[in-house]
Amino acid sequence: MISFWKLRQSPNFRFAILTMPGALFLLTFFVLPLITILIYSFWRTESYQLIADWNIENYKTILTQKTYLTFIWRSLVMAVSVSLACLVYAYPVAYLVAKHGGRYRLILVLLTAAPFFTGIILRVTAIQQILGPIGLLNMALQTFGFEPIQILMYSNVASAIGLIYLWIPFMVLAIYLSLLNFNFELLEVAYVNGAKPWRAFVEITWPLNWIGTAIGIVLVFIPTFAAFITPRFLGGVNGALYGNILEHQFGATGTWALGSAMGVVLFLICLIFIIIIWRTINLQRSGYTGEEL
């Protein structure tokens, strides 16, 4: 008879006990829906009804019709631009707070997330109130006899501004957390050894904080690629992204099967992106000092 005490000591048992709740949750709310969507994607819809008629027509449609490819391309460009913009904006902020924030640094970082307190709809609407045709900016311009700035009204640029605003806190937080563990003295070593500040950044700061930065990029890239609320409010009719037409399949048109296939494609693109980012990470080149790899 195996005593319960002995069982409790076993690392496998402990591991199982500790991971069970999370595993169950993910199984129920992530893996099962994903499998469902995967199955649906090989079915077809007729008059708002799913029909279990196995085929790959949905994927053919997405990958051959120019419309869908265009939307994938648009979302990809959007996700890359927004990630880069967030990166360029967030790095100095995180750096400044981590290095000079002193005892206020936690508060300062949390403040970057302050807009989150209001909810996404309110935030996006607020931007609309500023950038839109009857928004603050263009009304003001018109009042003083200027032309309104077309590019800021219901366009991809407006969407991008909204998305950057939305996801910057994630990027700041990811880089900030990485910089917290960064030994800034290494920069002094670099300076003394002849490195100018930008060179020290490239040689020391950037590689040693690449993991955190990569996490920030992934955290911004994926929700931007899948975004649909922000482009709907700020992008207008011509600013629709992949997420908008995906959502459309589950709403107005009721083509669940095609929508599911689009979801699978979205999932795969994000997966490929994560793999690409993951391949750039060399633990030892990021200053990992743990056990031998």
Place this chain on the structure above:
Amino acid sequence: MTEPALKLEQVEKTFDKVRAVDKVSLEVDKGEFFSLLGPSGSGKTTLLRIIAGLETAGDGNVHIGGHDVTRLPPYARGIGMVFQDFLLFPHKIVSENITFPLKMQGLPPSKQEEQLNWVLSLVHMEGYEDRYPHQLSGGQKQRVALARGLVSRPDILLLDEPLANLDLELRKEMEVEMRRFQAELEIPFIYVTHNQEEALTLSTRMAVMNYGKFEQVGAKLDLYNNPNTRFVASFLGSPNHIHGQIKRVEDNIANLDWKGFDLRIPAPAHANSGDDVDYYLKHERIQIQSSQESGSVKGENRLEGTLRDIIFKGQYSDYFVVLKNGQELVVSAATEIPSLKIGHPVEMYWPPEAGDAYLTEEKVK
């Protein structure tokens, strides 16, 4: 052509109204091993950082190799530096760590390789080129840090307590190595430490720093044997501290009343009877013998006491003697003197000039 390798003129630095470095001037020549010795908070590290350009001097000038570098950033000063916790770049392998200064100078790779091989053999680290810092022992890290500091043959090498994180055995080994590097390369070393043994072992000249000022600068033996200030006398050699009152002064010799004992000491300048005096007496300047052998040697001060303990230090031992007035003196003498036994009476003697006497400063000062 005889410009000193390093020249400091009236260098000053104030943090929040505290003078960390207070009008310090210094010249260090090529080929010198110069130590900055002082307790923590004495400003020695700040001074080193000012030389490196990591702090800006509030006032005064820094010249390195004949050039005024006071306004130059650290990367334009042509210096090498070794830090207390080594601070190797964790994401770079040994060879990349060492060639970093050369890479920053834009040296061609073949030249870098050449310099790398030279410095690796100098510090005996051949074969470790491809290791990451975390795969090295403390001593090996120190060698790599030194190699990085020396690889570009800088005008001057700054060392900030480089041995503080090593165990004793390694420290002794690295002390020998550092003297060898310094002698072979003739690069002046500016060595900051709070460890007087290290400073006395390594340097040719040294400065003792306290409260941001140089107490005394000179050859190490000179500082040890002829301290100019009370701080240097009390600090170097960790001497016995004898505090008493002067009874009378006569021909540069004063009679000191030390808790009932009458000692003859060199009279401090301007000393009068009744003045409080601190008398610092190094352990090894006192002769000790068992009371039974009394009379064989004659010194001017002679005290009797009881041997409380003997602490074996290797080539010498510390003898702790309790005196009749309740005070204790430490005497360093040869190990294994058979006639000295714990609990037995002993006698000690030393000439007045063996110690250094200073007027006890007024409390308000």
